[in-house]
Amino acid sequence: MDRKDFYKEGLRFSCQQCSMCCGHSPGFVYLSKRDLDKLCNFLKMTGKDFAKKYCRWAGYYEGKEVLALKEMKNYNCILWNNGCSAYEARPVQCATWPFWTWIIENEDSWNECAKDCKGMNKGHLWSKEEIEENSKKYTENIPIEKEEFIRDYAGGDIFFRLK
Numbered sequence: 001m002d003r004k005d006f007y008k009e010g011l012r013f014s015c016q017q018c019s020m021c022c023g024h025s026p027g028f029v030y031l032s033k034r035d036l037d038k039l040c041n042f043l044k045m046t047g048k049d050f051a052k053k054y055c056r057w058a059g060y061y062e063g064k065e066v067l068a069l070k071e072m073k074n075y076n077c078i079l080w081n082n083g084c085s086a087y088e089a090r091p092v093q094c095a096t097w098p099f100w101t102w103i104i105e106n107e108d109s110w111n112e113c114a115k116d117c118k119g120m121n122k123g124h125l126w127s128k129e130e131i132e133e134n135s136k137k138y139t140e141n142i143p144i145e146k147e148e149f150i151r152d153y154a155g156g157d158i159f160f161r162l163k
Helices: 033-043 047-054 107-114 128-140 146-152
Strands: 011-013 055-059 065-069 120-126
Touching: 033 047, 033 146, 047 055, 047 146, 065 146, 107 120, 120 128
Parallel strands: none
Antiparallel strands: 011 120, 055 065
8 A cells, every 4th residue: 555545534643641652661762953952942951961961872873873862760751750841842753753754654554553552543633744744854853963962062072971
C-alpha cells in the first residue's frame, strides 16, 4: 500500500498521558538548537546550565555526538514528573509523536507502535496534511552537535563534559 494511501483519510491519536513514550525503556530525546533555546527560555536557564543539569551526549549518525535529554534510572525522561514538567516547551521530537517518518511509513509500522501507545487509533482525527506537517517538522529538527554546542552555548569551553 502506498504511504499516502495508508493515511489519506487521516489517523486518530490523542495522548493518554500514560508516559510510555516518555520512559519505561531506553531511548534518546535529541535536542536541536530550537529545542534547547525553547527549554532554556521556559526554565529561565542558560544553555550551559541546562545542559549540565538535564543533558548528556549521545551517539548519532556518522559518529557524531549530539545533545540529548538524560534519563532517570527507570528510563523515564529527566523532565517527566507525573507529566512533562516542560510540556509547553517540549522538544519537537516529543511534540510530533507519533507522526515520525518511520512510524507513518506504512500501516504495519503504525499498528506495531500502536501496541505500546494507548493514544494511537483513538481520539482526535489528524488530517493527512497535519500528519505530513508533523512528520516534516520531525525530519527537519536536526540535533545540535557537540562542537556547535561548545561554540554557541559553552563559550568555547572544549572541555565541556556531560555525564
